Amino acid sequence: AxxxxxxxxxxxxxxxxxxxxxxxxxxxxxxxxxxxxxxxxxxxxxxxxxxxxxxxxxxxxxxxxxxxxxxxxxxxxxxxxxxxxxxxxxxxxxxxxxxxxxxxxxxxxxxxxxxxxxxxxxxxxxxxxxxxxxxxxxxxxxxxxxxxxxxxxxxxxxxxxxxxxxxxxxxxxxxxxxxxxxxxxxxxxxxxxxxxxxxxxxxxxxxxxxxxxxxxxxxxxxxxxxxxxxxxxxxxxxxxxxxxxxxxxxxxxxxxxxxxxxxxxxxxxxxxxxxxxxxxxxxxxxxxxxxxxxxxxxxxxxxxxxxxxxxxxxxxxxxxxxxxxxxxxxxxxxxxxxxxxxxxxxxxxxVQRPVFLYRGNRLMAVRRGPLKIHLWTFSTPTAELQKGINFCPGAEVPNVTTPTPTNHTARPILFNVEVDPGERYPVSHLSRTYKDAIQMLKKVVKEHEEKLVPGEPQLNWCDQAVMHWRPHGCEALKECLPIPQSNPYLCDWPH
Amino acid sequence: AxxxxxxxxxxxxxxxxxxxxxxxxxxxxxxxxxxxxxxxxxxxxxxxxxxxxxxxxxxxxxxxxxxxxxxxxxxxxxxxxxxxxxxxxxxxxxxxxxxxxxxxxxxxxxxxxxxxxxxxxxxxxxxxxxxxxxxxxxxxxxxxxxxxxxxxxxxxxxxxxxxxxxxxxxxxxxxxxxxxxxxxxxxxxxxxxxxxxxxxxxxxxxxxxxxxxxxxxxxxxxxxxxxxxxxxxxxxxxxxxxxxxxxxxxxxxxxxxxxxxxxxxxxxxxxxxxxxxxxxxxxxxxxxxxxxxxxxxxxxxxxxxxxxxxxxxxxxxxxxxxxxxxxxxxxxxxxxxxxxxxxxxxxxxxVQRPVFLYRGNRLMAVRRGPLKIHLWTFSTPTAELQKGINFCPGAEVPNVTTPTPTNHTARPILFNVEVDPGERYPVSHLSRTYKDAIQMLKKVVKEHEEKLVPGEPQLNWCDQAVMHWRPHGCEALKECLPIPQSNPYLCDWPH
Ligand SMILES: [Ca+2]
Ligand SMILES: [Ca+2]
Structure with a gap:
């Protein structure tokens, strides 16, 4: 069938x-x-x-x-x-x-x-x-x-x-x-x-x-x-x-x-x-x-x-x-x-095609075929590390697991994730592979950005009043709560 | 059958x-x-x-x-x-x-x-x-x-x-x-x-x-x-x-x-x-x-x-x-x-039994059940790291991937390698698990060392004369080489 x-x-x-x-x-x-x-x-x-x-x-x-x-x-x-x-x-x-x-x-x-x-x-x-x-x-x-x-x-x-x-x-x-x-x-x-x-x-x-x-x-x-x-x-x-x-x-x-x-x-x-x-x-x-x-x-x-x-x-x-x-x-x-x-x-x-990897609004990396190209790197913010929060425990790849958002756009970091799934060994920027990858990257990112229609951000606004005080059905369950006064504010996301 | x-x-x-x-x-x-x-x-x-x-x-x-x-x-x-x-x-x-x-x-x-x-x-x-x-x-x-x-x-x-x-x-x-x-x-x-x-x-x-x-x-x-x-x-x-x-x-x-x-x-x-x-x-x-x-x-x-x-x-x-x-x-x-x-x-x-992990002559760690206990840790010697040689690329676990042989015998490092195969999260030495593990460790290491009959080291001596100058069969192949003078010396193994 x-x-x-x-x-x-x-x-x-x-x-x-x-x-x-x-x-x-x-x-x-x-x-x-x-x-x-x-x-x-x-x-x-x-x-x-x-x-x-x-x-x-x-x-x-x-x-x-x-x-x-x-x-x-x-x-x-x-x-x-x-x-x-x-x-x-x-x-x-x-x-x-x-x-x-x-x-x-x-x-x-x-x-x-x-x-x-x-x-x-x-x-x-x-x-x-x-x-x-x-x-x-x-x-x-x-x-x-x-x-x-x-x-x-x-x-x-x-x-x-x-x-x-x-x-x-x-x-x-x-x-x-x-x-x-x-x-x-x-x-x-x-x-x-x-x-x-x-x-x-x-x-x-x-x-x-x-x-x-x-x-x-x-x-x-x-x-x-x-x-x-x-x-x-x-x-x-x-x-x-x-x-x-x-x-x-x-x-x-x-x-x-x-x-x-x-x-x-x-x-x-x-x-x-x-x-x-x-x-x-x-x-x-x-x-x-x-x-x-x-x-x-x-x-x-x-x-x-x-x-x-x-x-x-x-x-x-x-x-x-x-x-x-x-x-x-x-x-x-x-x-x-x-x-x-x-x-x-x-x-x-x-099908050879790029996949674009985002963190928040930022295009961080592109995967295509065996290659992965980091335009930006960012692991755990230093302030979080100090609190014992670690998104990369036990891992430390120099210039890659950076504790601040680090811009590599001028010289992206390239990995072949089929031979190096752990992203440990950057491909030399002197190699033919690297030069070809950068050419490809420029092309696919340009196409991506040209086609991209940014949507309306849905996470900007927060308000205590929209919490689950009185979801539909609360009456029958007798679980309705009083709704506080609406007071919208710009959300603050820690990561 | x-x-x-x-x-x-x-x-x-x-x-x-x-x-x-x-x-x-x-x-x-x-x-x-x-x-x-x-x-x-x-x-x-x-x-x-x-x-x-x-x-x-x-x-x-x-x-x-x-x-x-x-x-x-x-x-x-x-x-x-x-x-x-x-x-x-x-x-x-x-x-x-x-x-x-x-x-x-x-x-x-x-x-x-x-x-x-x-x-x-x-x-x-x-x-x-x-x-x-x-x-x-x-x-x-x-x-x-x-x-x-x-x-x-x-x-x-x-x-x-x-x-x-x-x-x-x-x-x-x-x-x-x-x-x-x-x-x-x-x-x-x-x-x-x-x-x-x-x-x-x-x-x-x-x-x-x-x-x-x-x-x-x-x-x-x-x-x-x-x-x-x-x-x-x-x-x-x-x-x-x-x-x-x-x-x-x-x-x-x-x-x-x-x-x-x-x-x-x-x-x-x-x-x-x-x-x-x-x-x-x-x-x-x-x-x-x-x-x-x-x-x-x-x-x-x-x-x-x-x-x-x-x-x-x-x-x-x-x-x-x-x-x-x-x-x-x-x-x-x-x-x-x-x-x-x-x-x-x-x-x-x-069968619950310990396995003893050695590096060279040194008992480094013991695995038993889900637990692994490091008595010593050692990753890549600093001198090798400087030459670009790395046995632990991309990995850095504090106090664990040590660049010199580090003695933890006084307070061994314990991992549960069934939940933590990457040896990233040491078990707290204040925990019951830790205390029990140390008791077990002492017992099994003692038994191991009591039973151990050290053999004759086979790697101490080196000699140019024992190289493959004239292996049996070399005559028929016309591949015999002249054997140099014997001059035994203590081997020097870099790792
Ligand atoms: Ca999720
Ligand atoms: Ca081997």
Whole structure:
């Protein structure tokens, strides 16, 4: 079977992990090998070795509830595209594209949602700010740390189980009713990591590993549901993550394998994401693609941090999945994402194209073919280092892991990340390779910047009044809180 | 089938790579995934995640030809043990246990040898010292860079092909004639790396990757030969390496995956070896063992560098393979290696035992369970760093990657290498874990030192006269050279 000969366009399941690193999967070399379901998924499918996230973090993490902005109405998200072909779309897990009512998933193409608009941060017991709400469709059904508990002391929570059950139930409901799109975005590997009671003490990697094990079991349950309904041969399943592992969390963060640094940086450890594509009978089993690809369809967006994450959550398949579904992407804007359906069935095909790596609004680096070129470098700010915060623990590459944003535009730093995934050995600027790379760089950056239409920044304004005081549904739960006076101010993001 | 019910003891094939890193295998997370045969071998067999080499280097590499010493006659090597049960033993590849006639493989239990006594170093065109000889059994059949060419400019040599052909021919000859033991020790991944013409330009990883690809093809050819003779169900095949990848070689060295530093150091990158065990029908497919194991049977040996390597080349299976063959190991000496045959068939079994990690004569660290305790740390000597030599490029862990041998005996540094394989986050010395670890450490080091019988150092003496001037067989080839006057001197090993 292939996409073109199927009578119905394929279902699409995107499994988007949160802060899970490239190196956390057994099949990507995590030494304890605690992901049997992912490893089997990889054996039965395609490993994408060079998939990049849109930005090295999910969104500013300190005061997300204050954020005024959100996904603009004129952005066309994947579920909106797929609706043209009769897809039913569900989101299970974290949204993170804005939490005011107009930004929520059901306003942007999703037919079903179980999850939270933000990360599962507190305020825990701090009654000055509301806890993050959990939604079922357009209504709050409870709050984290109140109705949906996460034990901060031992990391026990049944949220991953709930998110897995909800995903399986969605598949049970939709499998025989026309095409569906499921975005499964559990956030158990984001600090504070959590896992169900039954996973306590089961991992050689501690609490973080427990979270990974339970997510891996969830992957298995979801694939089993597809098999049980005999739709596995007509479903593309993609497993990836939204940024590299947060090395800053030390024991409680994940692994970026052989790559340099972690979340918050544009080194490979911050940007290279695990990628597994599974579609039995269509994608050849046990294959690898080296296609350099990006999870975002970036240039119509501003490079504010949260917006880049939104690109991550809107995701790559806006082109590839649309192609598979037979939907045209909007013609009134430029997408630099590619439609890569053919790469899934023909892993040896490789389109040479650049991927642009941003930190905030700044173009930091470009990856193309085996080459990665740093225009700017920045690891951990000195002030943070002094507080014990380190995005690059144990790593120190001279002139590369710089503690201040360092401009190399006059002489970019070039790595061949196929022979040097750890970004340790800069290619000599006297070499032919270097000279050719700079020529290529100039050309692709110029094209990129010419096409780029900066969007409206969504992270500039913060306001206590937009926090989750009275989400829709709070009345029935008797969890409404008084809204303070609106007082917008310019947000201050520490990184 | 199990070992105990077979009518004939199993054949044993040990594939011992040279300077290949843990992270060079696709199944261990090398991002380019260029080892399809090893990956398949792992899928059909058992991955050993925590196997340690005897020492972080093969032997002093600068002046190996000068070395007077070699494997003492009273050491009982695996082929000598296996001979008791009628095994025929072959060595294909590098020996490295001494090159004077009395030390060569056929004097120490091997029935067949094709390979060289030393690494494939030059002197290249320097006529002051002889090139390394290649032996067939007890006679030189040519010299490297003369009869067995390695092109230093482009890294082309057919040696891996010759070593693969010789291994396959050995299997073809022995497969139906009683049990055999084959040690396949090609050294293409040791600098200067090489591969056959047909592999040029085939790897995303450059010359080093070409060597890996050809070795991987050799693995496939050897497994195919076992299958063709239908002895795969009665053959244990082990794949490993003699030390971590030589990061000092930069582009031309391999990958240690997520581990710290490389060859020459006792950090995980220097000591953790890839391990795959394959025995269809006996070893369960697709499994992992976390058993901490050591490639050497150390304490009867001095911890001179080359001698530790000899332990590596005598190897692990001296106990496990002997157990499988039903041979008793000598009772007149203490082996601290374990007989681990049961771990192969029952991967969940785990014997808690310490493994001792040495650099030269010094006990540097102890691994037991998830814990690794550094008594001493030492990365690259400052003088070498100044010359651009670096065993830990890009890595800098304060108080850990020390440029001088640093004594931590008073307060050892503790890592949990299951959660922290990169040895980045020392466990607090105020923790319960730390206190318990120190108690355990004291006990196991005391036991180790009490049992240890230091051997006769074999690396102290050097002499120009012992070089390969006139190896046996040189007359027929007309390649005999005049032997200079003997003038023994104390060797000076730079690292
Ligand atoms: Ca994230
Ligand atoms: Ca070696």
């Amino acid at each position: 292939t996409a073109s000969t199927s009578s119905q366009p394929p279902n699409v399941v995107i499994m988007l992990m949160d802060d899970m690193g490239w190196g956390d999967l057994g099949c990507n070399g995590e030494p304890n090998r605690e992901t049997p379901n992912l490893d089997q998924m990889a054996r039965e499918g395609l490993i994408a070795s060079s998939m990049y996230t849109a930005a090295p973090l999910c969104s500013p993490s300190y005061t997300p509830q204050n954020m005024v902005g959100g996904i603009p109405d004129d952005e066309v998200l994947l579920p909106e595209l797929l609706a043209q072909k009769g897809y039913t779309s569900g989101l299970v897990g974290k949204w993170h594209l804005g939490h005011q009512p107009q930004y929520l998933p059901l306003k942007h193409g999703f037919d079903f949602w179980f999850g939270a608009p933000n990360c599962h941060f507190g305020p825990y017991a701090d009654l000055l700010t509301p806890n993050i709400p959990v939604f079922l469709n357009d209504s709050m059904v409870g709050r984290y740390y109140e109705d949906f508990h996460i034990d901060k002391n031992n990391g026990v929570s049944n949220m991953t189980q709930l998110f897995t059950d909800a995903a399986v139930e969605f598949i049970n409901r939709e499998a025989n009713r026309g095409p569906f799109f499921l975005l499964w975005a559990p956030d158990a590997t984001h600090a504070p990591t959590y896992a169900s009671e039954k996973y306590r003490g089961t991992s050689r990697r501690g609490r973080y590993g427990e979270a990974v094990r339970e997510l891996d079991a969830g992957v298995g349950a979801i694939l089993d549901a597809l098999r049980a309904h005999q739709v596995d041969n007509n479903t593309l399943v993609v497993f990836t993550s939204d940024n590299g592992a947060a090395l800053v969390s030390k024991y409680n963060g994940g692994s970026n394998g052989p790559f340099l640094c972690g979340k918050q940086t544009t080194f490979e450890g911050g940007m290279r994401a695990p990628g597994i594509f599974w579609w039995p009978g269509v994608i050849p089993a046990g294959t690898t693609t080296h296609q350099v690809s990006s999870e975002n369809t970036q240039p119509s967006q501003p490079y504010e941090e949260a917006v880049a994450e939104w690109c991550g959550r809107r995701w790559i398949c806006s082109r590839t999945a649309a192609q598979l579904a037979g939907v045209q992407t909007p013609q009134d804007r430029i997408y630099d994402g590619l439609a890569l359906a053919k790469s899934l069935t023909h892993p040896q095909l490789e | 199990t070992a105990s019910t077979s009518s004939q003891p199993p054949n044993v094939v040990i594939m011992l790579m040279d300077d290949m890193g843990w992270g060079d295998l696709g199944c261990n997370g090398e991002p380019n995934r260029e080892t399809p045969n090893l990956d398949q071998m792992a899928r059909e067999g058992l991955i050993a995640s925590s196997m340690y080499t005897a020492a972080p280097l093969c032997s002093p590499s600068y002046t190996p030809q000068n070395m007077v010493g070699g494997i003492p006659d009273d050491e009982v090597l695996l082929p000598e043990l296996l001979a008791q049960k009628g095994y025929t033993s072959g060595l294909v590849g590098k020996w490295h246990l001494g090159h004077q006639p009395q030390y060569l493989p056929l004097k120490h239990g091997f029935d067949f040898w094709f390979g060289a006594p030393n690494c494939h170093f030059g002197p290249y065109a320097d006529l002051l010292t002889p090139n390394i000889p290649v032996f067939l059994n007890d006679s030189m059949v040519g010299r490297y860079y003369e009869d067995f060419h390695i092109d230093k400019n482009n890294g082309v040599s057919n040696m891996t092909q010759l070593f693969t052909d010789a291994a396959v021919e050995f299997i073809n000859r022995e497969a139906n004639r009683g049990p055999f033991f084959l040690l396949w020790a090609p050294d293409a991944t040791h600098a200067p790396t090489y591969a056959s013409e047909k592999y040029r330009g085939t790897s995303r990883r450059g010359r080093y990757g070409e060597a890996v690809r050809e070795l991987d093809a050799g693995v496939g050819a050897i497994l195919d030969a076992l299958r063709a003779h239908q002895v795969d169900n009665n053959t244990l095949v082990v794949f490993t390496s003699d030390n971590g990848a030589a990061l000092v070689s930069k582009y031309n060295g391999g990958s240690n995956g997520p581990f710290l530093c490389g060859k020459q150091t006792t950090f995980e990158g220097g000591m953790r070896a890839p391990g795959i065990f394959w025995w269809p029908g006996v070893i369960p497919a697709g499994t992992t063992t976390h058993q901490v194991s050591s490639e050497n049977t150390q304490p009867s040996q001095p911890y001179e560098e080359a001698v530790a390597e000899w332990c590596g080349r005598r190897w692990i299976c001296s106990r496990t393979a002997a157990q499988l063959a039903g041979v008793q190991t000598p009772q007149d000496r203490i082996y601290d290696g374990l007989a681990l045959a049961k771990s192969l068939t029952h991967p969940q079994l785990e």
